[in-house]
Amino acid sequence: MDADLKDFYQAVVIGAGVAGIYQIKRLTDLGWDAVVLEAGDGLGGTWYWNRYPGARFDSESYTYGYSWATEVLDTWHWREHFSGQPENLRYLETVVETYDLSSRMRFGCRVQSMTWDDADNVWSITLESGVTTTARFVITGIGLLSVPTMPKIDGLDSFSGRAFHTHHWPSEPLDLREQRVAVVGTGATGIQIIGEIQDKVGELTVFQRRPNWVAPLNNDVISETEMIDIRRRYDEIFETCRRTPGAFLHQPDRRGFWTVTPEERIELWDELYDERGFGIWLQNFVEIFIDEEANREFSDYMANRMRQRVNDPKLAEKLIPTDHGFGYQRVPLETNYLEAYNRPNVTLVDVMETPIEQITASGIRTVAHQFEHDVIVFATGFDAITGAFDRIDIRGRDRQQLRQKWRDDPSTFVGILSHGFPNLLMVAGPQSGNASTNFPRGIETGVDWITDLLTHMAAAGHTTVETTVDAEQNWVAHVKHMYEIMLLRKSKGWFTGYNSNVEGHGEGTMRHVVYNGGAPKYQKKLDEIASEGYTELSFG
Ligand code: NAP
Numbered sequence: 001m002d003a004d005l006k007d008f009y010q011a012v013v014i015g016a017g018v019a020g021i022y023q024i025k026r027l028t029d030l031g032w033d034a035v036v037l038e039a040g041d042g043l044g045g046t047w048y049w050n051r052y053p054g055a056r057f058d059s060e061s062y063t064y065g066y067s068w069a070t071e072v073l074d075t076w077h078w079r080e081h082f083s084g085q086p087e088n089l090r091y092l093e094t095v096v097e098t099y100d101l102s103s104r105m106r107f108g109c110r111v112q113s114m115t116w117d118d119a120d121n122v123w124s125i126t127l128e129s130g131v132t133t134t135a136r137f138v139i140t141g142i143g144l145l146s147v148p149t150m151p152k153i154d155g156l157d158s159f160s161g162r163a164f165h166t167h168h169w170p171s172e173p174l175d176l177r178e179q180r181v182a183v184v185g186t187g188a189t190g191i192q193i194i195g196e197i198q199d200k201v202g203e204l205t206v207f208q209r210r211p212n213w214v215a216p217l218n219n220d221v222i223s224e225t226e227m228i229d230i231r232r233r234y235d236e237i238f239e240t241c242r243r244t245p246g247a248f249l250h251q252p253d254r255r256g257f258w259t260v261t262p263e264e265r266i267e268l269w270d271e272l273y274d275e276r277g278f279g280i281w282l283q284n285f286v287e288i289f290i291d292e293e294a295n296r297e298f299s300d301y302m303a304n305r306m307r308q309r310v311n312d313p314k315l316a317e318k319l320i321p322t323d324h325g326f327g328y329q330r331v332p333l334e335t336n337y338l339e340a341y342n343r344p345n346v347t348l349v350d351v352m353e354t355p356i357e358q359i360t361a362s363g364i365r366t367v368a369h370q371f372e373h374d375v376i377v378f379a380t381g382f383d384a385i386t387g388a389f390d391r392i393d394i395r396g397r398d399r400q401q402l403r404q405k406w407r408d409d410p411s412t413f414v415g416i417l418s419h420g421f422p423n424l425l426m427v428a429g430p431q432s433g434n435a436s437t438n439f440p441r442g443i444e445t446g447v448d449w450i451t452d453l454l455t456h457m458a459a460a461g462h463t464t465v466e467t468t469v470d471a472e473q474n475w476v477a478h479v480k481h482m483y484e485i486m487l488l489r490k491s492k493g494w495f496t497g498y499n500s501n502v503e504g505h506g507e508g509t510m511r512h513v514v515y516n517g518g519a520p521k522y523q524k525k526l527d528e529i530a531s532e533g534y535t536e537l538s539f540g
Helices: 018-030 086-096 189-196 223-231 235-241 262-273 290-308 313-319 440-462 468-486 519-531
Strands: 006-012 034-037 111-117 122-127 132-140 164-165 180-184 203-209 346-350 356-359 363-366 371-372 377-378 394-395 424-426 465-467 537-539
Touching: 006 018, 006 122, 018 034, 018 086, 018 440, 180 189, 180 363, 189 203, 223 235, 235 440, 235 519, 262 290, 290 313, 313 346, 424 440, 440 519, 440 537, 465 468
Parallel strands: 006 034, 006 132, 111 394, 132 424, 164 377, 180 203, 180 377, 203 346
Antiparallel strands: 111 122, 122 132, 356 363, 363 371, 465 537
């Protein structure tokens, strides 16, 4: 697609997902000459790409929508407490239509490189198509989980059936009835798919490397009456999200794990297990995130709950993690996931025991067996958080490459700026307070802060902004300190920068990619920076 771009914009926003949509709304309201460049052929980001069966929110739907889009809040009926991909995409399309933002968006525009021009104080941007433009500011909304990663397995191209990563699930209907389907990977994505398709396919073979903790989503429909009540309570809902560490409706239990009796703990857990969403994780005792003994007791409880749902005790043990505790990292929420393994058409292959050797023309061969498949689904995750930055050749002052600066570990100030890269502003960048929270709530925080900064600069006549080295180093030290406090540091997953399919991110990796201090603390820091006159930034 040939982009119809001008030579210069005050701001280019990269990505037309949840972040990019809000950012262009704010810039449009300011009267800025700005454009969104989106790689896909449509808007929606995560909800545009991830069309696999079972893809849905793990945030309560009514906490996910934009708090500012009041015209839509007043009319939109979320059909389920945890709404599915088609509805989520329709929601975002409705917002864009309602606020007339699509004329500011250019699709099929994948940014390939951008270089800071110190003489003119602009970013020179080149698309994959070769089209170029310039912008005073570049604001990224390129997603935390937008770069899918495929496993390195011999014979990937030799399979004669259909094979794809979940991120590239075909947009046309795919009839899986009578099909022999393989799912490789049991992260949140694999777990959603398995729960959804188990009774809709011929055979389902799940290739699991490390098992994951799971908890029931407890999703259900939202009636007309309930939706009217939710609409009336939106202010209160968003206010609650502003006050909780995860920016969800769930408030942690602060009674103290060790001050209540074991019976009282079990009473709470029994209640939470039947609650919707992340209650079981985030309404729990805060000690489960920091105290190994407390976490072990709760993990034992969760392991028992998992055992109760799987008929074959040996199989149940294979599904229970032993290398990390429950809730060290974001918990996959599921519907009928564990029950899938009670079905005669579903097989679990433990690839720790019998590793995959090769993809063949007819299926997957492990060291023990050749499995025959019609469809292979790779639910093998993403090059998270920094991956979307790494795939753009971003050159700052003195042509320093961002990818190179962040090779071993990212380094930012509040996840929004990085020294040496003036006028590059990242919504939900590495080390922002976003990843562990309800994404859109954090995204609004980031976009609002960036927009206030731009307004401040315009009023003061500044054309460039950059973080000081000291401010960046202090923030990185604080981010690292939060990792040291949290049990999260002991897990292997995208929160610690681990991905066995990305070079340099495999075994032994420890990357400080997210800020784990919680949403209110992050918001407070951002508010302080602004109210103290942005003293940690240097302007030109
Ligand atoms: P993920 O959590 O990184 O899981 C990837 C899975 O693939 C893991 O089970 C991994 O095993 C496996 N895997 C990777 N390479 C493999 C290989 N070479 N051979 C065998 N197995 C391999 O990715 P994800 O499931 O896409 O989820 C990522 C994040 O997206 C989630 O944490 C969540 O935040 C978000 N998400 C949210 C929702 C929602 O409910 N709204 C749904 C989906 C995703 P190992 O663990 O052994 O590496």
